[in-house]
Every structure is written in C-alpha cells, then in structure tokens.
Amino acid sequence: MDINLGLKAIGAGLAIGIACLGSAIGEGNAASAAIGATAENEENFTKSLILTVLPETQAIFGLVIAIWILTQL
16 A cells, blocks of 8 residues: 555545535525514525525535545546
8 A cells, every 4th residue: 555545544534524614504504594584484494494404515525625636546
C-alpha cells in the first residue's frame, strides 16, 4: 500500500465527517425553529419543511468532495 492512498482516505474521511457534523448542527437548529413556526401557524409547514432540508446539501457536498479525493490518481 502506498502512503498516498492512506492520506487520501484520511482526507476523504475528514471532508465528509466535518461536512456532516456541520450539516447535523444546522439541521437541528432549523428543525427546532420549524417546529416552533408550525406550532404557531400551520400554514408555515411547507416552508419549514423546505428550510429543514437545505442544510443537508452541505453533507452532499462533503460526499462529492470525498469521492473526488478518492478518485484522483
């Protein structure tokens, strides 16, 4: 095994791990705000649902970067 493969694996792991951690924190904050907004007015449910999904894109970007790192020669 080459040391470059190990460094790529560490980099990919860090990329997805940090991205998912940030995404989880953001999604938790958005979900708690969405529950409060929906409790006050049920018409806010659709908007709140969309806003809780947005932080998940950060995790998807982390996955894309991890795949990109691992596929580089």
